[in-house]
Amino acid sequence: MIKAAEMVHDCLHRERYRYTLDSPVDDGLFAHYADADAFQVAVYDARHLLPQARITFRIEPRDGSFLINGALGLDYVTVTYLRGGRMEAARATQEAILARLR
Amino acid sequence: MFDFAEFGYDFATNRLVVGGEPMVLHCHHYNVFLQRSIQDAEYIDSAPILVGAAAEVVFAQLTNLLSQTPDIAARKATVEALYRACGLGLIDLSALTDRGGEVSTCSTHYSIGWKEKFGISRAPVAFFSTGFLAGALAAIYRLPPSDVQARQTACCSMGADADVFELGRGPADFTIFAPRRDTPLVAVGNDVEPATSVDRAAVTRAVAEMPLPVNDEGLIPVFGVYATRLHADYYNRISFAFEREMTEAAGRQGVEIAADLFIEAGHICAFNTLGGIMCSPEWDALMSPMLKTREDWVHGIVAWWNACGYGAGKVVDLSPTSLTVRLYNDYESVGYERMYGTADHGVGYLVTGGFAGVMNLIYLGDIHTKPALTPAFYDRLFKGGRAFKGRMTTCQAMGDPYTEIRAELVETAPGGHRLEGAGVSA
Numbered sequence: 204m205i206k207a208a209e210m211v212h213d214c215l216h217r218e219r220y221r222y223t224l225d226s227p228v229d230d231g232l233f234a235h236y237a238d239a240d241a242f243q244v245a246v247y248d249a250r251h252l253l254p255q256a257r258i259t260f261r262i263e264p265r266d267g268s269f270l271i272n273g274a275l276g277l278d279y280v281t282v283t284y285l286r287g288g289r290m291e292a293a294r295a296t297q298e299a300i301l302a303r304l305r
Numbered sequence: 306m307f308d309f310a311e312f313g314y315d316f317a318t319n320r321l322v323v324g325g326e327p328m329v330l331h332c333h334h335y336n337v338f339l340q341r342s343i344q345d346a347e348y349i350d351s352a353p354i355l356v357g358a359a360a361e362v363v364f365a366q367l368t369n370l371l372s373q374t375p376d377i378a379a380r381k382a383t384v385e386a387l388y389r390a391c392g393l394g395l396i397d398l399s400a401l402t403d404r405g406g407e408v409s410t411c412s413t414h415y416s417i418g419w420k421e422k423f424g425i426s427r428a429p430v431a432f433f434s435t436g437f438l439a440g441a442l443a444a445i446y447r448l449p450p451s452d453v454q455a456r457q458t459a460c461c462s463m464g465a466d467a468d469v470f471e472l473g474r475g476p477a478d479f480t481i482f483a484p485r486r487d488t489p490l491v492a493v494g495n496d497v498e499p500a501t502s503v504d505r506a507a508v509t510r511a512v513a514e515m516p517l518p519v520n521d522e523g524l525i526p527v528f529g530v531y532a533t534r535l536h537a538d539y540y541n542r543i544s545f546a547f548e549r550e551m552t553e554a555a556g557r558q559g560v561e562i563a564a565d566l567f568i569e570a571g572h573i574c575a576f577n578t579l580g581g582i583m584c585s586p587e588w589d590a591l592m593s594p595m596l597k598t599r600e601d602w603v604h605g606i607v608a609w610w611n612a613c614g615y616g617a618g619k620v621v622d623l624s625p626t627s628l629t630v631r632l633y634n635d636y637e638s639v640g641y642e643r644m645y646g647t648a649d650h651g652v653g654y655l656v657t658g659g660f661a662g663v664m665n666l667i668y669l670g671d672i673h674t675k676p677a678l679t680p681a682f683y684d685r686l687f688k689g690g691r692a693f694k695g696r697m698t699t700c701q702a703m704g705d706p707y708t709e710i711r712a713e714l715v716e717t718a719p720g721g722h723r724l725e726g727a728g729v730s731a
Contacts, residue, residue, distance in 0.1 A: 211584075212677035213529060214334070214577065215421055221675075245518060247587075249511035253504065255594035256511065259587050261518060270526070274590030281586060283526075 205301050211281065218290065219283040222301050227276045235300045236262050268293045307386035309534060314513040316506075318490060318634050319611045319618070321513075324366035327537040328391075329636055330613040332530035333418025334577040335570055340415070340432065341423065342566040343543055349550045351543075352432060357480030358542035359436025360443070360450050366536065367444035377445065384441045392517070392525035392533040393434060403446040405454070405472035408438055412522040413468045416461040418531050429460035431468055433539065436479060442472050454478045482542060485643040491706055493633040496619045501604040503595045508605060511591055512612035528581035529678065537614065541640030544654065549645075560650055568695065571658020572665075572687050577678060579606055579659070580666050584675045602667045603628060610659070618656075625668055626714040628693075630660050635708045638701035651697035653708045661695035661712040662687070668714070669693070690717040 204225040213219040236242040243263050249256045257274040268289055273280035282297050284290045312323045321328045343351045370387070371380050381398040388396050394412035401408065415431040429435075439455035442448065452474055459469040498505070517525050517532065525532040544567055551559030582588050583606060592605050600623055607618050607630065615636055622629035632638075632653070641652045651657075666672040670686045686692065695712040699705035 211529075212679050214678070215526060215529070215531065219529070245516065247515050249515070249591060252507040252511040252514075253591055253595075257590040257593075259515075259590045263518075263520075265521075267521060272586045274586050277586060277589055279586070 204304070205298065208298070213283060217283050217285055218294075219281060220294075221279055221281050222298070223279045224301065224304060225278075226305060227278050228273050228280060228304070229275060232273075232280075232300075232304060233260075233262075241265055269297060271297070307383060307390045309390055310514075310516075314612070314614075316510060316513070317617075318493060319509065319614065319616055320634065320636075321534075321614045324369035326362050326366040327636055327639070328534050328614055329537045329540070330532060330534050330578075331540070331574065332528075332532050332578040332581075333414060334422060334530060335574040336433075336533060336535075337415065337419045337422050337430070338573045339540065339543070339567070339570045340430070341419075342570060343547045346547070346551065348554060349547065351547065353478070353480040354546045354550075355432035355543055356436040356439065356455060357477075357482060358539050358546065359433045359536075360440040360453070360455070360477075360479055361436075361482050361542060362536035362538050363437045363440030364443050364450050365440075367441060371444060380445045384445060388437060388441075389519055389523040391535055392519060392531065393437065393523065393535075395523040396434075396438070398441070398445075401442065401445070401472065403448070404474055405442060408470045408472065409467045411461070411467050412524065413461065414524060414531055414533055416468050417524070419462040421531075425464055426460065426462040428463070429457035429468075430462045431457055431460060431470075433535070434468065435470055438470050438472055439477075439479065448474075451477045451481050480546070482546070482644070485538065486646075488639065488642045490634045490639065491701060493617045494619070494631070494707065496621050496631055498604075498620050499600070499623055501595075501601050502597055503592070503601050503604040503608060505604055505608040505611075508591065508608035509611040512609050515587070528578065528585050528587070530577055530581050532578070534614075537636040538640045538643065540655075541637060541644065544637075545641055545644060545652070564654060567654030568658035568661075571655045571695075572662045573658075573683075574655065575659045575662020575666065576683050576687065579610070579663060580670075580672060580678045582606070582609055583666065583672045584678065596673075599625070599667050599673070602673065603663060606663055606667075615656070621709075628660055628664050628710075628712045629698075630656070630710045630712075632656055632708040632710070633701070635701060638708050641702040647704055648700065648702035650703070651700035651708075652702045653697050653700055653710065656708065656710050657695040657697055659695075660710045661693040664693035664712045664714070691715075 207223040209221045211219040246260045248258045257276045259274045262271040270283045393414045419430045443450045443453045454473045459465040548563040616634040619631045693712045694715045699709045701708045
């Protein structure tokens with residue numbers, strides 16, 4: 204569930220939101236973006252150097268219409284939307300996915 | 306593919322050297338602000354400097370990188386991949402011959418970044434790309450850069466659909482600089498740093514190893530900015546060549562004017578790039594468990610700074626009202642010595658503005674609350690009467706064993722003008 208959606212200043216003239224969630228993000232989020240032809244999911248795990256670090260991730264569709272940044276265990280993600288005709292649809296879809304997370 | 310990770314980050318000196326050229330991370334705010342600061346001095350013909358500085362470093366680097374690649378198509382592919390890996394955008398060199406040719410692209414960091422920051426431009430702005438292409442043409446076909454010409458004829462920053470660059474042969478239409486010398490690096494000292502819960506060395510290593518995602522446009526949108534990994538000596542050359550021109554025009558005052566501009570560029574860098582980092586999920590993911598105090602935030606961001614290729618920075622003194630950072634082989638000093646020998650004044654402008662900016666963000670800007678990094682917030686934080694002021698207390702380029710920056714909280718009376726200065730002078 205989305206607890207709060209806060210618009211964040213974006214100097215690249217995109218629209219960026221910080222979505223605070225009811226519970227920490229887990230890797231269940233990735234299941235919604237499992238289609239490798241449509242999405243690119245990149246993770247970075249630095250726990251070999253910083254044992255308490257969280258695994259960061261970036262999720263981006265091939266058309267570049269949005270970008271999700273976050274880390275497993277954090278209770279928020281940021282989503283940046285490219286402005287344009289598809290922005291509202293992209294935003295509605297991502298918010299629906301985030302709303303369904305437990 | 307071209308991957309900077311293959312070249313290995315030197316964690317002893319906190320530098321990344323690729324094809325003989327040290328590479329440093331910056332963002333579009335810094336890149337276009339620095340360029341505009343130089344261009345705004347209309348009595349100096351800056352375009353040949355900006356193009357020539359890029360041609361110089363790219364030619365040197367590619368001559369090194371392509372030394373074992375005889376095939377022209379393969380040489381072009383390496384150049385295109387390097388350009389993209391730097392976050393400069395996309396180029397297609399397939400039509401290029403040893404006589405030159407036209408290169409057209411819809412994605413150029415400087416054109417897009419300029420438009421994002423300043424709006425529509427009245428003239429082309431992609432000087433780095435112009436110089437990159439000049440250096441690349443010379444390196445691909447083993448030509449002397451002095452026999453290559455390059456100019457930009459259309460620019461997205463002006464509203465054009467594409468950036469267009471024309472390359473040809475003939476006497477260079479940009480500055481050919483005197484060759485740089487090899488200069489030894491100094492030994493990094495074993496300075497005692499204040500205690501912190503931040504594992505500084507591990508953070509630097511983790512950040513240096515973090516992939517920088519290049520998108521399909523050849524750009525690197527991270528931390529709310531477009532990042533680049535460019536040649537340190539490009540920044541050095543355009544800054545110091547400009548400073549020397551200013552000195553010729555205005556004597557010692559020219560140095561002071563240039564210093565003010567470059568230190569302001571350091572503030573811009575700190576606010577946008579370092580501020581963006583400290584507001585990011587990546588920062589929270591790596592750093593959160595270690596950040597107990599504001600001092601920890603300073604140690605943390607200095608550890609990130611050390612992953613940017615700028616040299617080895619060490620916090621030697623820190624309080625809520627002051628910071629002293631000692632830098633070994635800061636890229637400005639190393640570059641100055643390579644280009645011009647020992648300096649008669651301090652040249653650590655980026656670091657002076659950068660560390661004052663760090664203190665402003667952490668102690669005055671409450672960056673831990675993730676404020677919006679807006680132009681209005683920048684003005685409040687950096688242009689108000691109460692702010693941290695940086696000064697160089699030593700400079701490696703002057704022969705000192707390191708560069709040291711002291712940032713202190715200063716207050717001015719309402720309406721007073723707060724000036725930051727170079728500090729170290731002859």
